[in-house]
Structure formats: structure tokens, C-alpha cells
Amino acid sequence: MSSHKISIPRLQSGEEVILQDKGAYKDTFRSGWKIADCFLTNQRVVIKQGSNVRLGISIKDITQLRLEKLHYVIKKKDTLSLFYKSGEDSKEYRIWLVTQDLENWKKRIYQLTLLKIDADLIERIAVQLDSEGRDILRFLWENRHARIDRLAELINAPNHMHVLLNIKETINPIAEKVVGCPILSFERSKMDPETGEKVLFSWWLLGELEGRENKNERLLDIFDEGSYLQVIMEVKKMEKSDLSLEVHGAELIVKSNKTGSTWTETFLLPAEANYNNHKIHLRNNLLEIRLSKVQ
Numbered sequence: 001m002s003s004h005k006i007s008i009p010r011l012q013s014g015e016e017v018i019l020q021d022k023g024a025y026k027d028t029f030r031s032g033w034k035i036a037d038c039f040l041t042n043q044r045v046v047i048k049q050g051s052n053v054r055l056g057i058s059i060k061d062i063t064q065l066r067l068e069k070l071h072y073v074i075k076k077k078d079t080l081s082l083f084y085k086s087g088e089d090s091k092e093y094r095i096w097l098v099t100q101d102l103e104n105w106k107k108r109i110y111q112l113t114l115l116k117i118d119a120d121l122i123e124r125i126a127v128q129l130d131s132e133g134r135d136i137l138r139f140l141w142e143n144r145h146a147r148i149d150r151l152a153e154l155i156n157a158p159n160h161m162h163v164l165l166n167i168k169e170t171i172n173p174i175a176e177k178v179v180g181c182p183i184l185s186f187e188r189s190k191m192d193p194e195t196g197e198k199v200l201f202s203w204w205l206l207g208e209l210e211g212r213e214n215k216n217e218r219l220l221d222i223f224d225e226g227s228y229l230q231v232i233m234e235v236k237k238m239e240k241s242d243l244s245l246e247v248h249g250a251e252l253i254v255k256s257n258k259t260g261s262t263w264t265e266t267f268l269l270p271a272e273a274n275y276n277n278h279k280i281h282l283r284n285n286l287l288e289i290r291l292s293k294v295q
Helices: 102-115 120-128 131-143 148-154 158-181
Strands: 017-026 034-041 043-051 052-058 062-074 075-085 092-099 183-190 198-205 221-225 228-234 243-247 251-256 262-266 271-283 287-294
Touching: 017 102, 034 102, 052 075, 062 092, 062 102, 075 102, 092 102, 120 131, 120 158, 131 148, 131 158, 131 198, 131 262, 148 158, 148 198, 148 243, 158 183, 243 271, 243 287
Parallel strands: none
Antiparallel strands: 017 034, 017 092, 034 043, 043 052, 062 075, 075 092, 183 198, 221 228, 228 287, 243 251, 251 262, 271 287
């Protein structure tokens, strides 16, 4: 396959190209292979011949992926078999793809379409990590994305490379053994589906998150009471012993260390606070935190 530059198809609003390659496809088992430009975006799998888009499959319609060996040119070759449903009639269709880096295409499409992340899976990965890896993974489970400087601060890393090595050499390889693909990805630009915010140059937890509490729907109040700050937040099925606090200037970090329900949340306070002499009270799923203000 030629490696010369290929032209990107017209993109939809918010669409970004993740992978592009010279390849081939066919849409029936008995049909011949057709040379094409292949694109994976955050919204579609696009098959393009010349200036014409032959297929634009929404990632939301993809139902199954698998590698199959089929005859390609004069020998059998690994191909990616992709099942999808049409938005018009809900009938299931299938195409086969050949690209130069087929395994990477399979992983990235799986991450975007079929990967499901829940608290149990996070813990299955976390138990195989060191304390730094667990903190990074659990922070991203709770917050979905973070810049590398925030992750470095979280684990008190000596530099950004320390965080990168932890992600690339420990967290993602272990995740790949557990679920078949890495679950952390660096994105130059990506839209946060919960807030609609465009997030730049951050690490993201991939996949569809299931069972994660929506912070926007939970009670949270922060009051400035003059000499002290009072934070009231809803925490479900927790004991006081499950929770721990950290205070860094005007930043409050609340952590749950409960097995099967670990999380970390960070809040910006209206003023700098002092961790000393703090008070915690938990009743009826409401956590009350009282912090003295720095004078």
C-alpha cells in the first residue's frame, strides 16, 4: 500500500481525525477488494475513494469487531471485520478492512465504541498497580480527564516524564492485559460530553463510563462563614473511616478509600484554608467539612 499523503474528507462539527491510512475494503464476502483511504475519527469510520466518500459509519452504530484471515491479493491476510447497524432500517451490515496497522485500528475503534468502564473494572486494574498508578487511575475515573501537570501534582512526581512512564509502561500495559486495549489516551483537543467544554492537551480515560456518579446531579455547597469555610457534599454508602482529606491552599481534595468505591474529588475553595483543627461530620449521606481560613 502506498504511504503518500491522503486527503482528509470533509469533517462534521466537532469531528477530529484519530487515524488515517491507505488501505482496502469490501462490503460483501464475495466481492473484490477496493483500494481506499481509511479514516477513523471521534465520530465515524470513513472510507474514501478519490474525492468520494463511499462509507461513513457512525461509531455509535458499530456493534462488533473481530480479526479474520481472508485472501487479499495472493495470500491470506489479517482483516478487520466490522459489524454495524444502519440508522435507517436497523439492519446489521458488515465490512472488512485492511490497513497497514490493523491491530492499532482494532484497539482504537474498540476504545471508541465497545469499551465499557465501571468501578469493578477500575479496581481490577488498580490492584495490579503501585500506589502512584492507582491514584492516577482513580483520579481519571472520577474526573475523566486531567493535564499532566495536575497528575504530577497528584502523586508528587519529580517531573512530567515520571507520570508518562507510569502511564505508558505500567497502567496501559496492565489495562491491555485486562480489557484488551489501553484505557488512557493523550488528546490534544477533545470535547467533554458532560460539560460541553473543549479540553486541550490532557490525558483521558477512554470508553463508556458506567455506574459513575454524575457530580452535576449531586448536592454540593460551599459556604464562607467569615473565620471558617463549610463544605457540605453528598456521599452515598460511606463511613467516616472511608474518607480522607487533603488541603493545598484554596484546594480541597476528598478521597474515598472504600473497597469497590474508591474515588478522588477536588474542589476550589473561595479562600485558602488550614487543614489543622478541621472537623468532619457524616450523617444521612451528607458529609460536612469545617476548615479554618488562613488569616
